[in-house]
Amino acid sequence: MNVAKILEQRRIQWQELEQLCDAMEMRGRTGRTSKAQHQGAAGVSRFATLYRAACADLALADSYHLPPGTVAYLHRLVARAHSQLYRSNRFDPSVWFDILFYQAPQQIFADPCVRVATLLFFGLFTLSMVLGANDDWFPGFADAVVGNQQLEAMEQMYDQPLFSVDNQTSSLDHYISMSGFYIMHNTGIGLRCFAWGILIIPCLFTLAQNAVILGASFGYMARDGVGGSDNFFHFVTAHGPFELTAIALAAAAGLRIGVGWFSTGGLTRLDSIKRSATRSVPIITASVTLFVLAAFTEGFISPSPLPYLFKAGWAIASSALISFYFVVLGFPRAVADQTLVSEQD
Amino acid sequence: MPAAAALDTTIAVVTPENIAFEYQLAGPFRRLPAYLIDVIARWIIMAAVILGMWIVGGMIRMSALQAYMLAATFLLYFVFTNFYGTLMESYFNGKTIGKWACGIRVVGTDGGPIDFRQALLRNLIRIADLAPYVVLNDVNEEIPPIFFLPVGVVGLVTMLCTRRMQRLGDLACGTMVIVDERNWELPVSKIEDPRVAALASYLPADYRFSRSMSRTLAVYVERRQYLTPARRREIARKLTTPLMDQFDFRPDIDPDLLMLALYHRNFLWNEGDDSADLSALNGFSPLAKDQSAEEPPIAAAVSESVTPVSALSPAATTQDAASEPAG
Numbered sequence: 001m002n003v004a005k006i007l008e009q010r011r012i013q014w015q016e017l018e019q020l021c022d023a024m025e026m027r028g029r030t031g032r033t034s035k036a037q038h039q040g041a042a043g044v045s046r047f048a049t050l051y052r053a054a055c056a057d058l059a060l061a062d063s064y065h066l067p068p069g070t071v072a073y074l075h076r077l078v079a080r081a082h083s084q085l086y087r088s089n090r091f092d093p094s095v096w097f098d099i100l101f102y103q104a105p106q107q108i109f110a111d112p113c114v115r116v117a118t119l120l121f122f123g124l125f126t127l128s129m130v131l132g133a134n135d136d137w138f139p140g141f142a143d144a145v146v147g148n149q150q151l152e153a154m155e156q157m158y159d160q161p162l163f164s165v166d167n168q169t170s171s172l173d174h175y176i177s178m179s180g181f182y183i184m185h186n187t188g189i190g191l192r193c194f195a196w197g198i199l200i201i202p203c204l205f206t207l208a209q210n211a212v213i214l215g216a217s218f219g220y221m222a223r224d225g226v227g228g229s230d231n232f233f234h235f236v237t238a239h240g241p242f243e244l245t246a247i248a249l250a251a252a253a254g255l256r257i258g259v260g261w262f263s264t265g266g267l268t269r270l271d272s273i274k275r276s277a278t279r280s281v282p283i284i285t286a287s288v289t290l291f292v293l294a295a296f297t298e299g300f301i302s303p304s305p306l307p308y309l310f311k312a313g314w315a316i317a318s319s320a321l322i323s324f325y326f327v328v329l330g331f332p333r334a335v336a337d338q339t340l341v342s343e344q345d
Numbered sequence: 346m347p348a349a350a351a352l353d354t355t356i357a358v359v360t361p362e363n364i365a366f367e368y369q370l371a372g373p374f375r376r377l378p379a380y381l382i383d384v385i386a387r388w389i390i391m392a393a394v395i396l397g398m399w400i401v402g403g404m405i406r407m408s409a410l411q412a413y414m415l416a417a418t419f420l421l422y423f424v425f426t427n428f429y430g431t432l433m434e435s436y437f438n439g440k441t442i443g444k445w446a447c448g449i450r451v452v453g454t455d456g457g458p459i460d461f462r463q464a465l466l467r468n469l470i471r472i473a474d475l476a477p478y479v480v481l482n483d484v485n486e487e488i489p490p491i492f493f494l495p496v497g498v499v500g501l502v503t504m505l506c507t508r509r510m511q512r513l514g515d516l517a518c519g520t521m522v523i524v525d526e527r528n529w530e531l532p533v534s535k536i537e538d539p540r541v542a543a544l545a546s547y548l549p550a551d552y553r554f555s556r557s558m559s560r561t562l563a564v565y566v567e568r569r570q571y572l573t574p575a576r577r578r579e580i581a582r583k584l585t586t587p588l589m590d591q592f593d594f595r596p597d598i599d600p601d602l603l604m605l606a607l608y609h610r611n612f613l614w615n616e617g618d619d620s621a622d623l624s625a626l627n628g629f630s631p632l633a634k635d636q637s638a639e640e641p642p643i644a645a646a647v648s649e650s651v652t653p654v655s656a657l658s659p660a661a662t663t664q665d666a667a668s669e670p671a672g
Contacts, residue, residue, distance in 0.1 A: 003611075003612040003613070004612060004613050025438075051362075052362065055360070055362045055364040058364055058366060059364055062556065065554070065556065065559040065560075065563075065611065065612070067563030067564075067566075067567065067612065068560060068563055068564055068567070069563070069567050074366075075366045075367045078360075078364060078366045079358075079366050079367070079368055079456075079523075080525075082360055082366070082456065083438065083439070083450065083452065083458065083525075084438075086457050086458045087438050087458050092461070173411060173412030174412070176412040176413060176415075176416050177412045177413075177415035177416050177419070179416060180415060180416025180417065180418070180419035180420055181416075181419050183416075183419065183420060183423065184419045184420065184422060184423035187423060187427075188423065188426075188427070191427055191469055191472070192472055194469055194470075195469050195470050195471070195472035195473045196472065196473055197473075198470055198473050198513050198517060199473050199476070199499070199513075202473070202476070257470075257517055270507075270516060273516055273517055274516070274517065274518070274519050277466055277517035277518055281462055281465075281466065284465075284469075295420075299416065
């Protein structure tokens with residue numbers, strides 16, 4: 001058998017496949033610049049034909065006695081065409097709707113990690129808020145946790161009213177730009193909690209640290225005689241429920257991954273990590289959604305001149321919404337159980 | 346050949362077409378530069394977008410917009426630092442700017458493409474992979490305590506410990522980073538020495554090449570240009586000595602030339618093509634029964650006669666094809 005002749009015949013098709021790959025690698029499809037038979041449906045069909053032919057050549061390479069260099073070339077060619085044929089899927093809204101409104105609440109309701117993270121976060125938050133608020137009983141707690149400079153800066157920042165008739169643009173501007181900063185900062189904390197979750201301990205540490213600092217700041221601002229405390233609560237009330245829940249959820253999603261290291265359920269550790277990461281995706285999606293809702297609240301409602309009653313009402317409504325989402329949508333249902341089980345196992 | 350586990354960094358993947366093909370894994374020394382390029386690219390893009398935004402805002406000259414633009418700047422910074430990799434990888438088929446520059450790509454461990462979910466997970470978990478962080482004000486009291494320098498030991502260690510060189514983020518979402526070859530040359534050896542075809546015609550017509558024999562011949566001819574003539578003979582002799590007995594050839598034939606003849610017979614021979622030009626041998630017969638007193642011209646060292654040519658240029662292809670029967 002003359003291998004050189006076989007190569008000669010096949011090489012024409014391989015080169016054509018390479019040309020198609022060249023064109024597709026740039027934009028994900030063959031452009032107008034390429035040949036007529038490479039465009040549109042004809043191009044797709046031609047690509048599929050050539051790819052199958054190359055696959056067959058690779059499979060037959062051994063019986064053709066192709067030289068190793070040629071086989072290596074074919075491996076690369078098939079891999080290249082393969083990654084064009086099966087391209088990465090872009091954002092699919094319907095899948096994400098399912099994750100957000102179906103999988104996430106079920107997962108959150110059933111997941112012990114969520115309970116641990118929520119208890120830890122809100123427990124420490126409440127505790128340090130109480131400690132920070134009572135300077136007579138626990139002197140110097142807020143100073144020790146947050147730092148004197150930080151507290152003074154915060155006090156100064158909220159000293160100017162949210163909205164005043166004579167100076168409306170400047171102070172509103174201040175809060176709008178600060179809300180951008182807070183979105184970045186708080187969502188950043190949430191995402192860091194999530195990422196650290198795979199190592200568990202840094203996640204718990206970050207979560208606890210932020211709970212204590214936030215709680216102490218809240219407690220400090222709630223003290224009598226602290227400047228700007230009205231403005232502070234005016235500002236944080238509306239987006240508080242969304243944002244704090246989102247941080248706790250992000251940490252819970254992270255912990256869910258980390259728990260996979262030792263709660264393997266009979267799988268190998270790597271498979272277990274992979275499975276628990278898959279299970280954490282709905283939780284982190286819910287968390288990100290809450291962060292987005294918090295961001296909109298923080299950008300448009302918190303710094304706005306709306307009355308405090310409205311903002312408090314918004315906070316209550318958002319808490320109710322979160323409860324509805326977690327409990328009513330998340331309450332275990334027989335049908336839901338089956339799908340969840342089949343998906344997880 | 347026994348299916349031993351490969352010692353190098355290739356990984357086999359079975360596709361839905363039931364084809365097993367190989368990817369070459371990208372290790373830390375390819376991934377680190379890609380990451381650094383990404384960091385720089387991220388800053389450049391961010392700076393360009395924000396600068397453009399402020400220039401446009403300056404032209405509109407609405408002072409009320411200023412606060413919103415400051416907020417938008419913070420948001421842009423946030424999105425770019427956290428979701429740059431996610432967006433790039435899911436929209437550009439597993440590549441970011443840095444990965445594109447370094448010729449690497451993210452794929453699933455099954456060889457398939459990554460989806461948005463995987464891209465999101467592996468990029469968010471990067472924070473844990475870059476750990477531990479060095480606090481710079483430990484080194485120098487002057488530096489404010491906000492600068493943390495990632496060391497990346499966690500990712501490095503997991504990369505070294507896993508078979509597919511995955512960091513934590515890769516482990517969690519089942520991805521790996523592979524080398525995306527961009528060098529498309531089909532190595533084909535051609536033999537120019539006219540004595541090779543003539544010698545090949547003396548090989549028994551019923552000799553059958555085994556698979557391992559074919560592979561050995563191909564590897565030898567591909568590698569032979571990097572060896573000195575003495576080394577070639579030393580290597581070839583191991584294989585040709587038993588063959589010379591089998592074919593009843595003279596023992597003083599150059600082993601390298603015999604290897605080339607075997608290669609020619611195996612890969613370049615046409616069925617029913619026996620019209621080899623024997624004049625190149627100058628009346629010399631390699632068979633042991635024809636051994637005479639004359640000096641064998643064939644024992645002389647063969648000079649650089651095998652050149653790999655690129656299959657991509659049509660000129661080389663036609664020349665390649667034309668030179669075979671002539672040889």
